[in-house]
Amino acid sequence: MTRSVRRVRRSRCIVLTIFFAALAFTTSASAECVWVLWTERERSDSTAWDYRDAFKTKEECWNLAAALNRNLEPRVSGKTQGKLMGILKGYHCFPDTVDPRGPKGK
Numbered sequence: 001m002t003r004s005v006r007r008v009r010r011s012r013c014i015v016l017t018i019f020f021a022a023l024a025f026t027t028s029a030s031a032e033c034v035w036v037l038w039t040e041r042e043r044s045d046s047t048a049w050d051y052r053d054a055f056k057t058k059e060e061c062w063n064l065a066a067a068l069n070r071n072l073e074p075r076v077s078g079k080t081q082g083k084l085m086g087i088l089k090g091y092h093c094f095p096d097t098v099d100p101r102g103p104k105g106k
Contacts, residue, residue, distance in 0.1 A: 034096040035061035041086035048086055049100045061093035 037052040055061040068091045094100060 033058075035093050036096055036098075037061050037065055038092050038094060038100055040089045040092055040100075042089050043086040047089075052091065054096070055093075058093065065091040065093050 035055045035058050037055065039050040039052050041048040041050065053061075053064070055064075072088065072090060092100070
């Protein structure tokens, strides 16, 4: 084999190694996610979402949400500053990248 063929093969191996190493790091980084437990309340004119807690894993969040939802009885939760907070509809888990309240305006 000539030197140029060896260099080409070596360069390909280096490029492939760098590519797969970068792929491995990006996959593990995107898997890390915080899960947020939200309370959903029904108001007369809309649905209100309130932050409740955050968890490192999806399972932790879903387990608590399921337990809270099992004990849930629709009821009026109380008044704050004279405004009705609404009827508690349930507990839901979303990744930290999702805000059920919708996009924020500038």
